[in-house]
Amino acid sequence: MKMPGYNDKKRNEAFMDYHDKREALNGKFLKPTVLTQEDYDLIPDNSSFKVGKEYVSNLKIPTEPEAAFKLFVDYYATLNLYTQQNLFFDTYLTFENKTAIKEEIAAIEAFINEADKVSYKEACTERYNIDDFTEYKRFSEGFYNLHLMSEEKFNEGSVAARVYGKYVLFYEYLKNQLDELASPNPTNLISKLKDISFEYDMDFYTNKENIRNQNLVIETVKYFECGAGSRAFKPLDFLNLLKKQQAYVNFNYVTPLAVIEHLKGLLLSPLEKHILYGLIIKWTGGYPVNNLDEQYNQTMKAIQKEFLAYPESTPEKIFCKANEAQRDRFDILGIAFTTSINSNIDVEEVLAGMGYMDQGEKIFYNFNALFDNAVKTGMINSFENKNALIIAQSDHHHKYKKWLKKFKGLEYGDEDAFEAFLKMDLFAEFLKYQNELSLVEPTPYEQVNFSTTDSNYDVNDLNGTIDELTEGNLKKHGFDEEDIKHFFDPNYPNHEHRNNDIVLASKIDGKIYSGFKGARKFYFRENNIQFPYKFPKLIDEYYSLMLAKHLHKKETLLGSNYHQISETEIFINKQISWVNKEIEAHHALIKTYKFSWHNIFIRNLENQIEILESYLGLLNRKIITYNKLPENFIVPLIPTPLADIPNSIVAENTVNILPSKTELLKIEFKQYGFLNLEKVKVLSPDRVDELIGKISESDLPYKIAMMDYLGFMNYLLKAHFSTFKKLELKISNWFKSDTDGRAVRGNRLALVKPCKRYTAHLHKQSVERDYQELK
Numbered sequence: 001m002k003m004p005g006y007n008d009k010k011r012n013e014a015f016m017d018y019h020d021k022r023e024a025l026n027g028k029f030l031k032p033t034v035l036t037q038e039d040y041d042l043i044p045d046n047s048s049f050k051v052g053k054e055y056v057s058n059l060k061i062p063t064e065p066e067a068a069f070k071l072f073v074d075y076y077a078t079l080n081l082y083t084q085q086n087l088f089f090d091t092y093l094t095f096e097n098k099t100a101i102k103e104e105i106a107a108i109e110a111f112i113n114e115a116d117k118v119s120y121k122e123a124c125t126e127r128y129n130i131d132d133f134t135e136y137k138r139f140s141e142g143f144y145n146l147h148l149m150s151e152e153k154f155n156e157g158s159v160a161a162r163v164y165g166k167y168v169l170f171y172e173y174l175k176n177q178l179d180e181l182a183s184p185n186p187t188n189l190i191s192k193l194k195d196i197s198f199e200y201d202m203d204f205y206t207n208k209e210n211i212r213n214q215n216l217v218i219e220t221v222k223y224f225e226c227g228a229g230s231r232a233f234k235p236l237d238f239l240n241l242l243k244k245q246q247a248y249v250n251f252n253y254v255t256p257l258a259v260i261e262h263l264k265g266l267l268l269s270p271l272e273k274h275i276l277y278g279l280i281i282k283w284t285g286g287y288p289v290n291n292l293d294e295q296y297n298q299t300m301k302a303i304q305k306e307f308l309a310y311p312e313s314t315p316e317k318i319f320c321k322a323n324e325a326q327r328d329r330f331d332i333l334g335i336a337f338t339t340s341i342n343s344n345i346d347v348e349e350v351l352a353g354m355g356y357m358d359q360g361e362k363i364f365y366n367f368n369a370l371f372d373n374a375v376k377t378g379m380i381n382s383f384e385n386k387n388a389l390i391i392a393q394s395d396h397h398h399k400y401k402k403w404l405k406k407f408k409g410l411e412y413g414d415e416d417a418f419e420a421f422l423k424m425d426l427f428a429e430f431l432k433y434q435n436e437l438s439l440v441e442p443t444p445y446e447q448v449n450f451s452t453t454d455s456n457y458d459v460n461d462l463n464g465t466i467d468e469l470t471e472g473n474l475k476k477h478g479f480d481e482e483d484i485k486h487f488f489d490p491n492y493p494n495h496e497h498r499n500n501d502i503v504l505a506s507k508i509d510g511k512i513y514s515g516f517k518g519a520r521k522f523y524f525r526e527n528n529i530q531f532p533y534k535f536p537k538l539i540d541e542y543y544s545l546m547l548a549k550h551l552h553k554k555e556t557l558l559g560s561n562y563h564q565i566s567e568t569e570i571f572i573n574k575q576i577s578w579v580n581k582e583i584e585a586h587h588a589l590i591k592t593y594k595f596s597w598h599n600i601f602i603r604n605l606e607n608q609i610e611i612l613e614s615y616l617g618l619l620n621r622k623i624i625t626y627n628k629l630p631e632n633f634i635v636p637l638i639p640t641p642l643a644d645i646p647n648s649i650v651a652e653n654t655v656n657i658l659p660s661k662t663e664l665l666k667i668e669f670k671q672y673g674f675l676n677l678e679k680v681k682v683l684s685p686d687r688v689d690e691l692i693g694k695i696s697e698s699d700l701p702y703k704i705a706m707m708d709y710l711g712f713m714n715y716l717l718k719a720h721f722s723t724f725k726k727l728e729l730k731i732s733n734w735f736k737s738d739t740d741g742r743a744v745r746g747n748r749l750a751l752v753k754p755c756k757r758y759t760a761h762l763h764k765q766s767v768e769r770d771y772q773e774l775k
Contacts, residue, residue, distance in 0.1 A: 080165020
């Protein structure tokens with residue numbers, strides 16, 4: 001007798017598996033990338049984003065039809081396959097009921113019969129009203145192998161993704177399941193494969209000594225782990241099947257008829273055989289087959305014929321295609337190297353004579369050859385000795401790969417693809433980027449000033465001078481004739497101008513500020529306080545100004561919960577962290593340019609490290625002092641000249657109350673973009689606080705339901721977290737739930753698939769009602 005709750009338990013287990021499969025697929029395709037300043041500027045509402053932080057961005061759609069279609073099938077359509085599988089189990093509680101499978105197949109085939117009646121011409125010419133039948137007609141006729149899919153189709157909820165996921169991938173899955181159930185060992189695929197497969201473990205396939213082309217292994221594993229191949233085989237099961245059958249083909253290729261009869265006689269379903277044929281071909285270069293050994297080529301063509309005879313358009317017919325561009329490259333290289341050896345002519349001359357090196361397309365067989373050519377042509381300065389050359393070569397090799405991954409789509413570990421980037425014009429683009437990075441913005445840390453001259457002013461002159469803005473005074477302070485001419489030109493856009501000694505001329509004030517007055521004016525702006533690298537005697541003042549702004553901001557934010565001593569310690573620790581990162585970044589730059597021509601640049605970096613270490617000593621002394629202060633001590637602050645920091649910042653009495661749970665949640669929510677949500681924007685500030693308070697004081701299921709209703713969960717996933725797991729751990733930390741995020745995950749999934757243990761779905765109506773009452 002079944003225990004109460006058995007059905008729900010089975011469904012929940014299946015739903016968890018479904019969720020994990022989706023997570024694995026997302027992990028494969030949705031790679032977090034670092035937000036650059038350029039991309040940040042393109043975001044309309046970028047207040048919740050930070051330059052330099054990792055975010056998951058939308059997938060880049062390839063510009064070639066076949067590549068775009070492959071992405072569509074492998075990701076968006078496969079997500080729909082997983083959904084169909086979960087819905088099937090939710091209905092029947094099994095994947096092994098023949099009657100259920102047959103009925104589902106019959107329903108799909110009825111749809112296909114109707115879709116076949118659609119005119120292909122109409123399917124090709126229709127632009128706007130593309131329904132399920134029209135879309136399927138396009139798929140069945142290979143329309144998207146020739147036509148680039150429109151952007152809106154690259155969405156899990158699109159008609160195209162749903163149709164292909166259900167009527168192609170899920171249909172194949174069901175037929176494969178039915179074939180397995182009809183086989184002699186219907187419930188045991190492993191048993192069926194045992195006699196026709198090897199029994200290696202995955203370590204065998206990931207060992208380069210056994211299989212040199214590890215990129216092909218990785219690509220195959222991914223295809224059967226979280227791609228379309230997962231509808232038929234698990235990765236290791238298929239690799240062992242492929243390896244054994246590939247060995248049979250290689251041993252018997254002189255008798256192609258015998259090879260085909262053997263493969264067709266395997267106890268596999270038609271789909272499984274189709275997949276096996278395709279991967280045998282892919283592992284020998286892909287199709288159309290093209291091998292130097294004529295006899296082997298004949299056998300592979302026979303397998304190719306069986307592979308292409310499969311009646312439907314399948315993901316394998318895309319996945320197993322040859323890389324024609326790479327084939328052409330290998331052919332040209334092979335001819336060039338053979339000619340070079342036979343004729344004693346340099347291979348580069350042969351390639352140039354073949355017309356293969358025009359417009360920056362010169363082929364280099366490795367990075368060192370590319371780098372050497374850049375040195376020979378003067379793109380990179382020569383080096384003092386061989387050791388300097390080797391070190392610079394290694395450094396550029398590493399940076400070039402990082403640049404390619406960031407800007408050109410090179411995937412980690414894909415050495416075959418890297419070869420395609422060994423071109424002079426592309427390397428020149430990279431060098432230009434590096435030059436701009438080092439000379440214009442040498443580091444992402446905005447507070448570094450890479451001036452190349454020392455100040456002519458007496459460092460003991462703490463006041464400096466303030467002079468009227470005249471041509472004569474500008475000349476006195478070292479501005480040249482051209483600078484002065486431009487500055488007084490009414491069309492000159494800048495209101496300020498400074499020379500290397502940080503003499504600041506201001507059109508707005510009509511003044512010239514020199515010495516420390518100029519430095520203060522330059523470094524301590526109202527909305528932009530910078531670290532005074534050229535004037536280290538201003539460091540104490542810099543510390544006081546930064547602390548004052550921090551405390552004023554926290555006092556405004558926390559109100560009666562503000563605690564000055566705690567916030568001062570927080571500020572000092574943040575400054576220590578910043579200084580350590582700056583010192584580390586400076587050392588990294590020195591190491592990078594140690595053997596190049598940036599001598600003045602390096603000297604400035606070394607001087608700045610000394611100044612940073614001095615500031616670090618000050619901060620360490622401060623933190624020791626504050627650790628010894630009594631609880632009610634008021635921090636003394638140097639008066640600040642900044643208008644936006646009122647004198648009341650130094651309070652006479654400070655109440656020692658730690659922030660409440662609700663106040664802490666307010667800070668976290670606002671930091672993570674809560675105020676950017678559409679449903680939150682329409683609320684008054686008081687109502688927003690009331691809403692956060694309601695979330696804070698409620699039980700976890702209610703919290704999750706309200707966050708989901710507001711759209712906060714989706715926003716967090718898109719803007720701040722690369723996976724659901726990271727999101728769940730963060731929310732769990734906010735609400736002091738379990739350490740592994742299980743309760744948050746369970747309640748989040750319960751909103752999609754209700755269950756008894758997690759009850760967030762029971763609060764859907766109440767959270768909507770509570771929100772409407774706040775409006």
